[in-house]
Amino acid sequence: MGQYSEKVMEHFARPRNVGEMENPDGVGKVGNPVCGDIMNLYLRVKDGVITDATFKTFGCGAAIATSSMTTELVKGKTVEEALAISNRAVAEALGGLPPIKMHCSVLAEEALRAAIDDYYSRRRKKPL
Amino acid sequence: MNPIYMDYAATTPTDQRVVEAMLPCFGEIYGNPSSLHGFGQEARAAMEGARAKIAAFLGAKPAEIVFTSGGTESDNFAIKGVAWANRKKGDHVITSAIEHHAVLETCRFLEKEGFRVTYLPVDGDGLVDPADVVKAITDRTTLISIMHANNEIGTIEPIAEIGRIAKGKGICFHTDAVQTFGHLPFTVDELNIDLLSASAHKLYGPKGMGLLYIRKGTRITPLVHGGDQESGRRASTQNVPGIVGFGKAVELAAATLHEEVVRLTSLRDRFIRGIFERLDGIRLNGHPARRLPNNINLSVESVEGEGMILSLDMMGIACSTGSACSSSSLEPSHCLLAIGLPHELSHGSLRFSLGRGTKKSDIDTVLTALPQVVGRLRAMSPLYAEQKG
Numbered sequence: 001m002g003q004y005s006e007k008v009m010e011h012f013a014r015p016r017n018v019g020e021m022e023n024p025d026g027v028g029k030v031g032n033p034v035c036g037d038i039m040n041l042y043l044r045v046k047d048g049v050i051t052d053a054t055f056k057t058f059g060c061g062a063a064i065a066t067s068s069m070t071t072e073l074v075k076g077k078t079v080e081e082a083l084a085i086s087n088r089a090v091a092e093a094l095g096g097l098p099p100i101k102m103h104c105s106v107l108a109e110e111a112l113r114a115a116i117d118d119y120y121s122r123r124r125k126k127p128l
Numbered sequence: 129m130n131p132i133y134m135d136y137a138a139t140t141p142t143d144q145r146v147v148e149a150m151l152p153c154f155g156e157i158y159g160n161p162s163s164l165h166g167f168g169q170e171a172r173a174a175m176e177g178a179r180a181k182i183a184a185f186l187g188a189k190p191a192e193i194v195f196t197s198g199g200t201e202s203d204n205f206a207i208k209g210v211a212w213a214n215r216k217k218g219d220h221v222i223t224s225a226i227e228h229h230a231v232l233e234t235c236r237f238l239e240k241e242g243f244r245v246t247y248l249p250v251d252g253d254g255l256v257d258p259a260d261v262v263k264a265i266t267d268r269t270t271l272i273s274i275m276h277a278n279n280e281i282g283t284i285e286p287i288a289e290i291g292r293i294a295k296g297k298g299i300c301f302h303t304d305a306v307q308t309f310g311h312l313p314f315t316v317d318e319l320n321i322d323l324l325s326a327s328a329h330k331l332y333g334p335k336g337m338g339l340l341y342i343r344k345g346t347r348i349t350p351l352v353h354g355g356d357q358e359s360g361r362r363a364s365t366q367n368v369p370g371i372v373g374f375g376k377a378v379e380l381a382a383a384t385l386h387e388e389v390v391r392l393t394s395l396r397d398r399f400i401r402g403i404f405e406r407l408d409g410i411r412l413n414g415h416p417a418r419r420l421p422n423n424i425n426l427s428v429e430s431v432e433g434e435g436m437i438l439s440l441d442m443m444g445i446a447c448s449t450g451s452a453c454s455s456s457s458l459e460p461s462h463c464l465l466a467i468g469l470p471h472e473l474s475h476g477s478l479r480f481s482l483g484r485g486t487k488k489s490d491i492d493t494v495l496t497a498l499p500q501v502v503g504r505l506r507a508m509s510p511l512y513a514e515q516k517g
Contacts (some may be wrong), residue, residue, distance in 0.1 A: 004438075015508065018508050029510070036453055038511065058430065059453065062453075063453075100456060100458070
C-alpha cells in the first residue's frame with residue numbers, strides 16, 4: 001500500500017517476536033477495543049538486561065509494525081536504556097510513518113513504559 | 129496471482145465500449161452544445177441522445193434529467209435546492225443516519241443555516257422504518273431524503289413505501305440511488321420519487337459525471353449559477369464526452385441488468401456461504417435478503433480491518449473496510465455504528481463488492497485467502513483465544 005514504507009511493510013508481513021511470554025518479568029497492556037488498537041508487550045529481564053521481548057497486537061499495519069520493531073529495539077538493552085526509547089525512535093527505525101499513523105508509535109512507547117513499570121513494581125513486591 | 133478487484137462499490141473500471149463512445153467527443157464532436165453553429169448542434173445532438181436514453185431507462189422525461197459532476201454534486205443540489213426553494217413553506221428535512229457523507233454533510237450545513245434535520249435511526253439490519261418517517265413528519269417538513277441502498281452494508285431501503293408516504297403529505301422525496309442506478313431494476317414512478325441522484329463511475333462510466341432526476345413541477349433552487357444550461361438548473365458548459373459515456377454505460381447496463389442481478393447474487397451468496405463454512409467468529413452486516421446483489425460486508429472478531437486490507441492487498445485482492453484506522457478522521461464507519469455494531473466489530477469489518485469482472489474462481493480464491501489472512505492476524509491478536517483441544 002502506498003502510504004507505508006518498505007520497512008513498515010516488512011515488519012507487518014513478517015513481524016518479529018509474536019506471542020505471549022511464559023512467566024514474563026514485565027507486561028504492558030495498553031489501548032482498548034473502542035479505539036481499535038490494543039498492544040500487549042512482554043519482557044524477560046536478567047540482571048537488568050532485557051533478554052527477550054514479545055508482543056500481541058490488535059490494530060492496523062502501523063500498529064503491528066511498531067510493536068514488532070519495539071521488541072527488536074529493546075532486546076539486549078538495559079531496562080534504563082529501553083526507557084529512553086521514544087516513539088520517534090521507533091518510527092525512525094521503521095523508515096518513518098504517515099503523520100496520521102504516528103499515534104501507533106506513541107502507543108508502542110506507552111506499552112514499553114507500562115511493561116517496564118510492571119517489571120519495577122514486581123521487583124518491589126519480591127521478598128528480599 | 130492475477131489481481132482480484134472486489135471494490136466495485138467504490139468505483140468501477142470504465143468499460144472499453146464507453147471509452148470508444150466518448151472518444152469522438154474529444155476531437156471530432158467537440159463543439160459547445162450551446163453554440164448555434166453546426167459544431168455546437170452536433171455536440172448538442174450527441175448530448176440529447178444520451179439524455180433521452182437515460183430518461184427512458186428511468187421512466188422519466190428527458191427534460192427531467194440534469195447532468196452534474198457526480199453523485200456528490202447531485203446530492204448537494206437536491207437537498208440544498210429543495211430546502212432553499214421551499215424556505216418560506218418550512219425548514220425541516222428528514223433523512224437517515226446511514227446516508228452517504230454527501231447527504232449527511234449537506235444536511236449538517238443546512239442545520240448551520242437554521243434548518244432542522246431529523247436523522248432517522250435504522251434497525252440492526254440497516255433498515256429505515258416507514259412508520260418512523262410518518263412520525264417524524266411535521267407541518268414544516270419540505271424534504272425527505274433516504275438512500276435507495278447503502279453503499280457499505282448493502283441494505284435496500286423501502287423507498288417505494290416511503291415515497292408513497294411523502295406523496296400523501298405533499299412532501300418532496302429524494303433518493304440517493306448511486307449504488308442502485310443501473311444495478312437494480314426500477315423506474316421513478318415505481319419508487320414514487322421526485323428526485324434521484326446517480327453517478328456514472330459506479331456503473332462502468334467515467335468519473336466526474338453524474339445526474340439528478342428532477343420530477344416535473346419540483347421547486348428547486350440551482351446550486352451552480354452562471355449560464356442557462358440544463359434549462360437554467362445547472363450552469364456550465366456540459367461535459368459532452370462524459371454525458372455520452374454515461375449514456376453508453378446506461379445502455380450497456382440496461383441490456384444485461386436482470387442477468388447481472390442473478391449472476392452477482394449467486395456469486396455473492398457463494399461467497400457468504402463459503403466464508404461462514406471456513407471461518408468462525410464472523411458476522412454478516414446488513415440485511416441478509418434485502419441486500420445489493422454484489423455486497424458482502426463482514427465483521428471479523430479479534431482482528432482489525434486495515435491489517436486485513438493490507439494483507440489481502442499484498443495477495444493482490446482489493447476490498448475496503450469500515451475500520452477507523454483506515455479513515456483519515458480515525459472515526460469508525462457511521463453506518464456500522466448506526467446498526468448498533470460494537471466498536472470492536474466495526475474495526476474488524478470488511479466490504480467486498482463484486483462487479484462485471486468478477487468470476488466464480490475469484491470468489492474461490494478469496495475464500496481460500498481470507499481465512500489465511502484472518503488466521504495470521506488472529507495468532508498475533510491479544511483478543512483471540514485459541515480454541516484448545
